[in-house]
Every structure is written in C-alpha cells, then in structure tokens.
Amino acid sequence: MKKHNFSAGPSILPQEVLLKSSEAIMDFNGSGLSLIEISHRSKDFVEVIEKARSLALELLGLEGKGYTALFLQGGASMQFLMTAYNLLEKKAGYLNTGTWSEKAIKEAKMFGEIVEVGSSKDENFNYIPKGYSVPEDLDYLHVTSNNTIFGTQMKKFPTTNVPLICDMSSDIFSRQMDFSQFDLIYAGAQKNMGPAGTTLVVVKDDVLGKVSRKIPSMLDYQVHISKDSMFNTPPVFAVYTSMLTLEWLKNLGGIAAIEEINEKKARLIYSEIDLNPVFKGFAKTEDRSIMNATFNLANDKLKDTFDAQCKEAGINGINGHRSVGGYRASMYNALSLESVGVLVDIMSEMERKG
Numbered sequence: 001m002k003k004h005n006f007s008a009g010p011s012i013l014p015q016e017v018l019l020k021s022s023e024a025i026m027d028f029n030g031s032g033l034s035l036i037e038i039s040h041r042s043k044d045f046v047e048v049i050e051k052a053r054s055l056a057l058e059l060l061g062l063e064g065k066g067y068t069a070l071f072l073q074g075g076a077s078m079q080f081l082m083t084a085y086n087l088l089e090k091k092a093g094y095l096n097t098g099t100w101s102e103k104a105i106k107e108a109k110m111f112g113e114i115v116e117v118g119s120s121k122d123e124n125f126n127y128i129p130k131g132y133s134v135p136e137d138l139d140y141l142h143v144t145s146n147n148t149i150f151g152t153q154m155k156k157f158p159t160t161n162v163p164l165i166c167d168m169s170s171d172i173f174s175r176q177m178d179f180s181q182f183d184l185i186y187a188g189a190q191k192n193m194g195p196a197g198t199t200l201v202v203v204k205d206d207v208l209g210k211v212s213r214k215i216p217s218m219l220d221y222q223v224h225i226s227k228d229s230m231f232n233t234p235p236v237f238a239v240y241t242s243m244l245t246l247e248w249l250k251n252l253g254g255i256a257a258i259e260e261i262n263e264k265k266a267r268l269i270y271s272e273i274d275l276n277p278v279f280k281g282f283a284k285t286e287d288r289s290i291m292n293a294t295f296n297l298a299n300d301k302l303k304d305t306f307d308a309q310c311k312e313a314g315i316n317g318i319n320g321h322r323s324v325g326g327y328r329a330s331m332y333n334a335l336s337l338e339s340v341g342v343l344v345d346i347m348s349e350m351e352r353k354g
C-alpha cells in the first residue's frame, strides 16, 4: 500500500531520487564500483560535490553574489556553535521562536553576550514575535525561519544593518524570498534536501575573519571554503543524494514552482483545520508554517479512531512533538498534494461521523 509520509525529519524524498541514489550504491556512473567505496577525491565525486554546491547557490539566486556553499557535518546543531565561534566577538542577538532557537542561544552563550531581541516563550511558541527592535551594536542577529516543532514560520525578516544569520533547516528551498538579505544560512539536509549526515551552509565571504579568537580547523568556515568543502572526507552519500534532490527541484522549475505546490498543500490542510470543529490549530493563523501544520483534536476521546483511520490509509509520521502534543503534518517539498488530500479526507470524515 502507498504510504503518505508526513514525517518531520528525516523525511520524505522524491522517489526518483531514492531510486537513483540506491542504484549508485551498487554501481556509481557505470563504474562497477559503489559511490560509497570510491575516493572522495576521485573525479566523479568531485563533480558531484561541485554540482551540489553550485545548484544550491543557483536555486537560492545567490550565484556571483559573494557567497560560498559548503556541505559540512555535525547537523544544524553543529552550526549553533560554529556560527558563534566564527562570528561572535562581543554581543549577538537571537530571536527566540522555539526549541531550536533556544538550543542555538545556549551554545552561543559560551562565546559572548547574548541578547534575546524577542521571544514567544510566553505562549509556548505558538507565534512569531513582532515589533521588536534590533540593537545596532550586535555582531549578528540569529533567527529561525521555520519552527519545525511548533509549526510557525517567519513571513518577514527584520531589516537591520547587522549581519543576519538564519537557521533554515526546515523550510530551505520551499518558498521564494530574497536570500541575499542573509549573511549566513544553514540547514540540516534531512528535510527538503537529502538524508541526515550533511548540513548546507551558505555564507557571505565578507562576514568572516572578524573575530579575534583562534578557531579549530574543523570549525573554521574559512578553512572549509579554502578547501572547496573537502577539508576532510565529506559524507559522500548524503552529498550525492542532496545533489540529486537539488537537480530534481531545478527540473521542476525551482523554488517558484515548488512554492506554488507547497501553498496549495498548506491551504488544503489549514482550511480543513479552520472549518472542522473536530480539530483546532496550534499556531496563530498569521504565523503558521507551510511546512509543518500543528493541530490537536478538540476532544481527545477521538484519538484512537483518528489514529486507526490514519494508519489504515497509510499515513505515517503525524504525531506531534512531545512539547506540543497533538498532531503535526510535515509537508516538505517531496510530499504530494494527493497525500495531503488523503489526510484531509480522513479529517472531514471524522466530522461527518460526529
């Protein structure tokens, strides 16, 4: 039976990407060797990582604008400390929009003074703070574009003179925006790009080299840039699969094309949540995410019925995160509108049956 994969991450990837990457495990480019048993310095793999790096910049519209794309390891969690290590001299600002922002703040505190410019902790992060001001003496401001756990998403980003860093782990490549407003973007691969194991970092070269501390090589963006993202052995399978997904996205028409589909999926599920009294949404309407829709049952007694119907229909991964409870439907780029339709049909059936 066809599964409808709403998993929050690692999450759904395009079928054709899974097929091609599994073929490469057995025989990479007709070489008679597996992708994962050849040198990362072989011509074939160097072409892969170079292509992945340039596709990332191309899709984000950042080619030729002074940015470098790197495929690093350690997950987005490593970027919580690496950003601070490389950019925080005295004081940095953080917008606290949830668990992942809090974790980024915790790491950055080891390197300097942290100012929380705004926080939505008072309402369990069900909204994005607005109307906050950004001090001008910050080394940078760090924001999280999409809050995977709470289902909120920043629709606008602050205009500021200080460098802007964005954790885009759960909505990169899903919607159009002016990516050049950011000085550093990072995203774990395992949502819209590939398997876990690599993290995309897109950094504007001129924000680096300004801190006085010594930085260990593996944590130094400038070292990775100078070695073309091959300072050490890269996670070859994760990079290859990410390259395939980026190619898939480009062939589809890029971010503009996928955004249209993502908006349709979001409209479909949110209109059901808004109109169906059996369910109530978690995130404030104006801030809700087109990637992760969070909702609860109005009456918990219906849980067993709803869960059983979802299971019967092949729906996977809609349990909410433990800090929110309820449900979370993650609708990343590779999830089809049809899959959202299957979930929405079950939701409306719940109302019909009373």
Ligand code: PMP
Pocket: 009, 074, 075, 076, 077, 078, 100, 144, 146, 147, 148, 149, 167, 168, 169, 170, 188, 189
């Ligand atoms: N930031 C966000 C927004 C996330 O959703 C996640 C993971 N779900 C992380 C950071 C942490 O990523 P990782 O597990 O790759 O360290």
